[in-house]
Amino acid sequence: MKRAVIFLALALTMALAGCGAKSIRTYDGPDVTRILVYKGDRKMYLMHGGQPLKVYNIKLGFDPVGPKQFSGDGKTPEGTYLIDRRNPNSQFHLSVGISYPNPQQMAFASEQGKQPGGDIFIHGAPNSGADVVGDWTAGCIAVTNADIEEIWSMVPDGTLITIYP
Template identity: 55%
Template sequence: MRRRNLLLGATAALTLGACSAPGKFKRYNGPEVTSVVVNKGDRRMYLMHRGKVLQDYPIKLGFAPVGHKNFEGDGKTPEGLYRIDRRNPNSKFHLSIGVSYPNELDRAYAEALGRPPGGDIFIHGQKDPGKKDRGDWTWGCISVTNKEIEEVYAMVRDGTPIIINP
């Protein structure tokens, strides 16, 4: 009887331990991220609190990284002032947070070119976490590693301004 109780207890402990395995949703209790700054030329993203860097990350960009996004499919990452406006916990790129591109000016410019402006610009994780992403590969998004997007997802709130510099 004692052996059976010991085995049942050990099995229960292992099962409960497996349930508490770390997941992709992290908690953050530090200073508020008041802005996100992306410097495309340096391939760096900074999470800021009132002008001070809280965290910084190396990034990958759209496959045609130079210049502002003009229309859907051009492979460019937008430049300018936007906001974080949504999140996708079920992203095919692990986790993602949305950037409010296109704005009114972006839509007007694309319309003048006779093209749709595109959309669905996100900060997201990797397409294949088993491989190291080499070079710029997205369709205009900003990519970090899966571990890094877990931090960003926890730290950055909807409504946070994002400044994307050339």
Template identity: 55%
Template structure:
């Protein structure tokens, strides 16, 4: 009896700190926000895309207003280097156009390639590609459906309902940060 109480006591002494550390790590790195989703109601001024977590957060005045789950290019690891590589670029960009007649419901154009992207591709003797967008699903897909997995040619995809909301509140010039 004493031996089993000692074992329980020692086990608790070793596991308690691990539980505290584990909880702290979980709270810091958990990729989802457990608060109810908000509906956007004002223009956004910044978009942050986290490729590793497959999330996109939209900001207004430094505060997150909404977070979305996203799909990326079909080969998402690493920075976009050339046309056809299936990668989503990484860096700081801007929304430079809006397309209400997109084949992917609605789309917000990202100003890729920048001068440095073109120079890097030229150094390698390849085309940097272009036409990178935040967009919805193909027009044949229902508003709240999402094609599973990473399937775009390098773009960032949302559901059609989500791109409708984002399109309404995202002006040309909005900063877009794409993180690895």
């Protein structure tokens, strides 16, 4: 009887532990060698050399015109960065980090007596279930949850990302 109770407790614990886990896809295709983002077109391209592998519709910061310069400005950065981290426990459905700000952007913000901001990601929808319409992020690049799962699996850390106006 005691063994049965222990067994049931362990089985229940393992079953519950898997309830919150996100299923991460795998990808076994051509390498993504670069990401190109065109803010004005609201498009993001995963590239293999000069060929696009995938194209995504994107949403941007709530004030998307112009480059991000300061914390809270609602702008999405412009320039070339690296994919430098990922967060499976994000407040959004997965997130892939962009290496903004660079040293020049940090120095400029400091000269202005401000902070450059940071924590810029490509991510999915809010886990809160909030309804989001139009450009809504604080400066990140938002895609659908299905898209971020695909991007997560296809894009390795260290990939270059260039964000154009």
